[in-house]
Amino acid sequence: xxxxxPDTAPSRLLSFAGRLGTEVLTLAVTLLGLLAMxxxxxxxxxIDPVLSIVGERATQEQYDAVxxxxxxxEPLWKQFAIYVGDALQGDLGTSIRTREPVLEExxxxxxxxLELATLATLIGVLVxxxxxxxxxxxxxxxxxxxxxxxxxxxxxxxxxxxGLVGLLVFYGQLGWVGGPGRLDASFEMMMEFTxxxxxxxxxxxxxxxxxxxxxxxxxxxxxxxxxxxxxVSMAYISRMTRSFMMNELGQEYITTARVKGMAEWRVIWxxxxxxxxxxxxxxxxxxYAYLLEGSVLTETIFAWPGLGSYxxxxxxxxxxxxxxxxxxxxxxVFVALNMLSDILYRLVDPRAR
Amino acid sequence: MxxxxxxxxRVTFETETGPVQAVRGVSFSLGRERLGIVGESGSGKTMxxxxxxxxxxxxxxxxxDEMRFDGMDLMAASESQMRAxxxxxxxxxxxxxxxxxxxxxxxxxxxxxxxxxxDRLGKADAVTRALAALQAVQIRDPERVMAxxxxxLSGGMGQRVMIAMMLxxxxxxxxxxxxxxALDVTVQAEVLSILDGLVRDxxxxxxxxSHDLRLVARFCDRxxxxxxxxxxxxxxxxxxxxxxxPYTRGLLNCLPRIGGSRAPLPGLDRNADWAV
Numbered sequence: 001x002x003x004x005x006p007d008t009a010p011s012r013l014l015s016f017a018g019r020l021g022t023e024v025l026t027l028a029v030t031l032l033g034l035l036a037m038x039x040x041x042x043x044x045x046x047i048d049p050v051l052s053i054v055g056e057r058a059t060q061e062q063y064d065a066v067x068x069x070x071x072x073x074e075p076l077w078k079q080f081a082i083y084v085g086d087a088l089q090g091d092l093g094t095s096i097r098t099r100e101p102v103l104e105e106x107x108x109x110x111x112x113x114l115e116l117a118t119l120a121t122l123i124g125v126l127v128x129x130x131x132x133x134x135x136x137x138x139x140x141x142x143x144x145x146x147x148x149x150x151x152x153x154x155x156x157x158x159x160x161x162x163g164l165v166g167l168l169v170f171y172g173q174l175g176w177v178g179g180p181g182r183l184d185a186s187f188e189m190m191m192e193f194t195x196x197x198x199x200x201x202x203x204x205x206x207x208x209x210x211x212x213x214x215x216x217x218x219x220x221x222x223x224x225x226x227x228x229x230x231x232v233s234m235a236y237i238s239r240m241t242r243s244f245m246m247n248e249l250g251q252e253y254i255t256t257a258r259v260k261g262m263a264e265w266r267v268i269w270x271x272x273x274x275x276x277x278x279x280x281x282x283x284x285x286x287x288y289a290y291l292l293e294g295s296v297l298t299e300t301i302f303a304w305p306g307l308g309s310y311x312x313x314x315x316x317x318x319x320x321x322x323x324x325x326x327x328x329x330x331x332x333v334f335v336a337l338n339m340l341s342d343i344l345y346r347l348v349d350p351r352a353r
Numbered sequence: 354m355x356x357x358x359x360x361x362x363r364v365t366f367e368t369e370t371g372p373v374q375a376v377r378g379v380s381f382s383l384g385r386e387r388l389g390i391v392g393e394s395g396s397g398k399t400m401x402x403x404x405x406x407x408x409x410x411x412x413x414x415x416x417x418d419e420m421r422f423d424g425m426d427l428m429a430a431s432e433s434q435m436r437a438x439x440x441x442x443x444x445x446x447x448x449x450x451x452x453x454x455x456x457x458x459x460x461x462x463x464x465x466x467x468x469x470x471x472d473r474l475g476k477a478d479a480v481t482r483a484l485a486a487l488q489a490v491q492i493r494d495p496e497r498v499m500a501x502x503x504x505x506l507s508g509g510m511g512q513r514v515m516i517a518m519m520l521x522x523x524x525x526x527x528x529x530x531x532x533x534x535a536l537d538v539t540v541q542a543e544v545l546s547i548l549d550g551l552v553r554d555x556x557x558x559x560x561x562x563s564h565d566l567r568l569v570a571r572f573c574d575r576x577x578x579x580x581x582x583x584x585x586x587x588x589x590x591x592x593x594x595x596x597x598x599p600y601t602r603g604l605l606n607c608l609p610r611i612g613g614s615r616a617p618l619p620g621l622d623r624n625a626d627w628a629v
Contacts, residue, residue, distance in 0.1 A: 260466065261440030349459060350456075
């Protein structure tokens, strides 16, 4: 018999580990490239870092002292090496506005974005995938049309408009949800003293502390912006799920499953879904990464102290260390998510291992 | 005894340019014997096989004056009655294992699925049955194959897995739709002889769909020749050389023969009148 022998389990695992090593190397190179980009941007923008610290009325001596302290007299390659070294040790510089380390500030802002983006993506997946499957299994029916139109509205309505109308209706008129901000002012003041902060994500922290009234309040604040971003992500995910599912349902192995007498739910949710997952993982990861950059408009309307508004405010204040630090974090998150989706992709698709 | 009887079967697809009839009034009956269906691409032979299992999905439509399997009216059967019939009593082997096996499930998962889901067998029992089924199709290291994914198998191996999977519930009727067309010539013979042996031993009915007239003649008791959705000739396999219909004769003549004349082979004659 001339059949090629399928790999044995240990060697399969080994090659998986090998690919993982390559992946980590790629990650390192990508991050280095990212740092090179932000470093160069920092040198190219017409904002004198020394001047923005000392102010315009400083003497030449003061100016030179700060210039020396920042290491700007060193050759460019050495400056870059120092920059990379600092970044690896978690030093992304000091914000000019607040004189606080950038990373420390970001670690306060990022959890707000993370919490919002995660909840939004969860909503997008939990609604979008079943909606897409529903549309794919009944093409041309009313259900398909409804999913299509609701999705189309998600793409095309400006998020700031939906946000304002949402606030007007659900907060202003109906009073079903909390207003802008992450908590009511009264809870906000209590937060620091009554709960231990583990993650910076209020829903998780209040749950871990068992503070359910505060949890409920935080939930009433996050649900509207998360629902809104989740709607946009749902629109995308449902469209993609529909087309992936239609494609899989036309495959011959689906006929095989039906010939075997499998129930239709099993044909769709087990046989086809496992194959749909392969491309869907990439779609969800991209949409999640996009939300993790912090959506400036949503964060502005809902007074959400997230990464998007942090970077935007820093940019308006010409606070380059903060802007570039934020960019590095966003880039790193993007790269990390990409790697995660690559790993998941290999877990669900044996042909990619 | 008649296992399957089909009268005036029609399969129609609604398209934007109007309905297209893929099968136009096919009738046949089948006992525990081997029936071959031959014809060129698009002659409706595959659709005939799938219509028996009621596997034509919308926008396709199946109609028939009668379609009975072992006394059961297939046209009137509910979807859940059909599901019980599929896999259990009527099975089908498809053309290319590369596409007909689920690429992201192991062979073992796919082989044991029916036993676990439908027969509610425990895992160990299901695995034992699956291993036996793999041995029956002459796979020597069934444990290894069980753990493999379809892309790790060769075509011949994949098709054996497919046959094993379809024969596990010991069906009464097997529809083999071009089961060897995607395989290498050397592997074809192996797979055919395995299929032949199993069908013989278990006394199943077989519908063997192929475009290869000689193969069908060697393998089957009776042959239906289809052209443009209609049966143009039905004859015993042994009488094949005495075929009367010009289309059948054309199919026979367009095959090269070793030691035969070196003159260019005649093209296949097609005449729209035959399909009326």
